[in-house]
Amino acid sequence: MKTKFDVPDCLGNNCAVLCPACGKAYCVSGFLNKKAPRKCPHCGESEISFPAAKEIWNACDHKPEIDPEQKSNRLIFKKEWLGYDVWVTFTEDGTTYRYPHDQLLQTFISRLGIIENTKSWKGNGLYHFPRLSEAQKKILERYIVK
Numbered sequence: 001m002k003t004k005f006d007v008p009d010c011l012g013n014n015c016a017v018l019c020p021a022c023g024k025a026y027c028v029s030g031f032l033n034k035k036a037p038r039k040c041p042h043c044g045e046s047e048i049s050f051p052a053a054k055e056i057w058n059a060c061d062h063k064p065e066i067d068p069e070q071k072s073n074r075l076i077f078k079k080e081w082l083g084y085d086v087w088v089t090f091t092e093d094g095t096t097y098r099y100p101h102d103q104l105l106q107t108f109i110s111r112l113g114i115i116e117n118t119k120s121w122k123g124n125g126l127y128h129f130p131r132l133s134e135a136q137k138k139i140l141e142r143y144i145v146k
């Protein structure tokens with residue numbers, strides 16, 4: 001029997017597995033298939049137990065895919081973008097800016113002392129600026145798209 005499984009999702013005591021023989025998905029249960037493996041209900045050519053499926057799931061990197069080019073209608077920072085080398089483009093008053101998310105976030109925190117301790121950032125992982133101040137425009141000058 002083939003044993004190289006793909007485990008695209010796992011939640012609680014259930015894992016979705018793709019049969020390596022026929023490619024169809026089926027569920028493996030932590031209650032029903034804890035010790036005895038479950039055969040593929042579609043072809044019967046492969047089998048896997050819940051602990052084996054969970055081990056495959058845990059060994060994978062489950063970071064969501066984030067588009068490195070983001071568009072916005074204002075200056076914005078999101079926790080979900082941290083570490084993904086995201087560049088954000090927005091336009092205000094006819095000027096278009098394109099900035100490196102993580103680098104500019106650190107600049108705003110260190111120079112302006114804002115964002116990090118706000119309710120919006122702590123609770124929602126989001127901080128945006130409806131309008132840019134002169135100090136913010138000064139920091140953003142190097143990111144103007146010409």
